[in-house]
Amino acid sequence: MARRRRGRPVHGWLLIDKPAGPTSAQVVAKVRWALDASKAGHAGTLDPAATGLLAVALGEATKTVPYVTDADKCYRFTVRWGARTATDDAEGAVIATSDARPAPGEIAAALAAFRGDILQIPPDVSAVKVEGERAYDLARAGETLELAARPLHVARLELVGTPDADTAVLEMECGKGGYVRAIARDLGAALGCHGHVTELRRLWAGPFDVADAIGLDEVDRLARTPDLDARLLGLEAGLGDLPCLPATPQGAARLRNGNPGLVLSSNVDYGDEAWASYEGAPVAIGVYRGGELHPTRVFRLDAD
Structure with missing residues (x-):
């Protein structure tokens, strides 16, 4: 018996709204405990030192x-000039230094090369897999890595401010797989001064915004109460721009059993991905085909 x-x-x-310190997995564990939930996960890891939205x-x-996870995301981050680190953030050992400091105009001009469709080499200390192993495990074991460049779309990259000659604050909107630390590293190289990230905050991801998030102290305060349940968003909130198709009663029954089911559609094209409601x-x-939705994922709201 299972x-x-x-x-x-x-x-x-x-x-x-994740604080600096805990890992994303630790945040998920706390939320799961506070809601006494049987199953939990998250959409997009934040490093322990990073803050902001964790859905x-x-x-x-x-x-x-x-x-x-696949949706665009927005980050605000601070870059410190004059040093490159082994991890491209403040956690790693300094491996190169420079006395040069870029002027705000130079920083703004250099950002153009990092917008649009670019190729980015991930940091050595990253979750990229190399022959089945995580790059960060290999890097921490002392191996020299040559990670391949990966395509990334950067929709926006702007200079927000320059608090002093040593630092710059930037905001970036990018697609899946973007590494802010790599932007800081490569921007520092382009400006001839080296650079690394000292602060990183995720502002939004897909349909979710940090303005609607709560802190872990609030999770603790409301733990195991109906008030925390009331803060939950429906599972469909994660479906973003995916169109919703009403299912017929018979269609809903078939879909729940994993079979194609009849749905009502006005402007969804054949082959489009959509979700059905009843x-x-x-x-x-699933995928819409000629009046039916062919399911790829079925929701079982009575599952435990």
């Missing part, structure tokens, strides 16, 4: 995580 999963069948999203998915909402509840995600 062992029953511990916790309640909680389904939805809780947006957290935590509960229960069946974990099936929508890829739609947030009586206000999400039923499935």
